[in-house]
Amino acid sequence: MELDGIIKAIREFPGITRKKTIQDVVRFLPTHTFASVFASEGEDAAAIEFGDDLILFAADGIMESLLKTNPFYAGYFAVLVNVNDIAAMGGKALAMVDVISVKDDRICSQMLKGMERAVKKFNVPIVGGHTHPDCMYHAIDISIIGSVPKDQVILSSTAKDGDDIVFVMDTDGFYPPDLRYAWDTTTNKEDRIVQEQMAAMCDVASEKLTHAAKDMSNPGCIGTLGMLLETSSMGGYVDVDKIPTPKGVDFIQWILSYQGCGFVFSCPPENSQRIIDIFKAVKCDGAIVGKVDSSQILRLRSGDEERVLFDFNSDIITGCKPRKQ
Template identity: 40%
Template sequence: MAKNCSTQSVATAVREYEGVTRKHAICEIVRSLQLDSSDVVASFGEDAAVIRQGDNALLLAADGIWNKLMEADPYWAGFCGVLVNIHDIAAMGGDALAMVDILSFTDDQLMHEVTRGMADAARSFGVPIVGGHLHPNTPYNVIDIAILGTTRLDSVIYSDRAGDGDAIIAAIDLNGRVHPSCAMNWDSVTMKDSETLRSQVRVMKGLGEDHLVTAAKDISNPGIIGTLGMLLEVSMKGAEIELHSIPMPDLEANGITFEHWIKMYPGMGFILTAKQEHVDEVCRRFRKVGMAAQVIGTVNETRELTISYQGDKTEVFDFSVDGIMGPSKDRM
């Protein structure tokens, strides 16, 4: 982290980042769509819905890719469309079973590049695309994918179970590059073999089965701090994190700043909370598959996310007043 990088500048960069601000509409959508069902164990606020099926859980998720990425690099957009869905199931401690997609495109060349990226990612992770819907000759380019996964009901990892005093762990594969077509993406996946990628996502399933973490989310468009904020928001907790503890590549060698790094989509990365006695084992499992993993802070009861660096502290979010996914009062 650069010595001239202040906590105030980092906090402002996170709060104003589009990957964070575009989440504000979620709360209004939830109010419009939420419907209780006895078999739905968890839904909005989780990376995947949890649907009871006897002693097992079906995990259902969907994700889409920004049109900016589609236009910048359709192949990478297709690859990421699969990748982010695989991560949603992994973050819940599950095995991904299959995917379906909805693809809208302006021309055939773009369509072929998107589907090539999707196919390569599906092969890399061993999760088939089994159907979907096609909108040809549209005035826009969009790829949306839905995914089905499964795990035992007692092994699900939720986002809203972080507890006071839990350690916050960031696990990220730093062996990658700034993607040449998208400066806000860290590509740590396209150059890896299938077994490496599959072993990295399998870590989450083992952590769920062994009950070693209290909460988790995959690091997505809001970046490292923004994703942690979403986890704390649904857990109704706060935290203080040390910026210098966040795993990062050689920033100078990659031509990026620290503020850039903490907003990036990291390719393969998770934010987790765990009881202090489980920290060493959680980090060991990630490091075994080539990922950097370390404690970056501690959960507390304040409902405020605070960042610190060399004695300088700044509040990023106060979830008792306003949240990433909409005003706090709308979720009470």
Template identity: 35%
Template sequence: MKYLSPHSAEKIHCSHGLRGNPALDAPASRTAERFSLHSHAQRGNDVPIGDDCAAIADADGYLLLACEGYLNHFVASQPWFAGYCGVMVNVSDIYAMGGRPIAVVDAIWSDGEHQAKPILEGMATAAQVYGVPVVGGHSNLRNDRPQLSVAILGKAQKLLSSFAAKPRQQLLAAIDLRGHFREPYLWWDASTGAPPERLRQDLEVLPTLAETGLCASAKDISNAGVIGTLLMLLECSGLGGVIDINAIPRPADIDLARWLRCFPSYGFVLSVDEINSEAVIELFSRRDIGCAAIGKTDDSGRLRLKAGAEEQLLWDLNSEALIGCGPNRQD
């Protein structure tokens, strides 16, 4: 239940609800209502719903399920990259939960084979790059336009979760700065053209953090950007916090306002006990991933932004929910 836009890079999901400027996303809220997400956990399952993946308790860990759907214009205008993103973004969701991907399935509709070919080629490239097989799906070559959705299955021994952050932890941002904008869009591409083995090993940092106990709470940076993604994490955990926007890792030649709005191909936010913060940063640094402490959590339910000596309130979750998946929402 995610949707990716080629223009403002919008994701609409129970865990991805920002559209440009912070605003409550009505479609996400209505989806939550229809699927009875107004309880901290789904009936019969003690794993909270509303994270980067659905997590289903298994005998020796968790099965992870995620799905991405793409807007028609994006698929029509950039078919190869849409196919590539179908795998790449799903893979990121699995790793954001502390898991490793197993396999991908897709649903593709198009007006003939000529429209489907570049989409499938993009998917095939990403599947090879990330080492995740496409094992099946559904196709229809008699549609009036190209359409694409992709789903993924993964497995985790221990979870990283948006619901596991605690007060008085440090907020970290880890972003691969070795990329470029896919102009004119707000996509920071550090994936296409990069060495596949390096990309896979870079992602292995996330399950390592989960399995060593260095971190329990993380989220991949969605099209809501660094700040919007952190706001979602804080809401899910029933917290507030402060973010120093000047501490967020970014390339030296990139404008801060644009950087805060971008969707990076490799980007994660984490909430980490202060005693473990240095070790977590070191693990990312060994992979040449930019990582820094950018703020702290608290129990206020209010997210503030800091720049120098100035601090301003961005969102008060006590008075207005953002995505409707946190423990403090009104049922």
């Protein structure tokens, strides 16, 4: 594949570039003085100590442009992205609360229908929240809590030199109209399968198969890996020819897409096939796509060609360097 074009597309993709502002917020809200905070910025969810367990706590907001384009999917994805964040850390999602701001009853109705569908799909309740019924804009924000045994939590800041990089993705999906980078693998699937896909991360956690992981979110599969390596102060390479890809989908569109079910792993080589097999049992494709090293440089390969995508000695995606336990 033509690596220069792939690199240009990733580096200029808004799903990557808009993450850079995270570092500015984090500077104003330090967490290192709070002893109960096990993990925070840079992770998919904050982890708060609670006896032998960790409470996982995350929040996500949906861009107003999506609410205007497709309010049903805005409500649906508001739930999905939060559930994925808890799953990525090996946790079980427990409950959510929402903040809804609306000025148009039609948009509000469609958004609520999307939220209702997702609550049933993922079997995680919305138990409260707050509504602004007289706003001059539309917004949906959801916060979620989950839990995980402290000795099973999966962080995204603990990749190790020599790890395999494994991608698992549900390639059985579609792009909804006008949502070019949202790969929908859940709305048309049985609820049971979707819930089993999320629970597969709990199996990876309980068997302690991986050093680090993240769900494939707005930066796409390679961009998500970039965030994992950046926060881990690591580098590595990805062979783009090995990335699981559905037939008939443009490759650059695919690697920039938010995955309905997709995870990046940095794991010991002896555990890679086990992770792939766990997700194969829930109808996801997986592959070893590269290796982690200590260079702090992420490189892409295709055939005999190799190019630098990010040099974390100077490049920034989020700028987060979480404290390690």
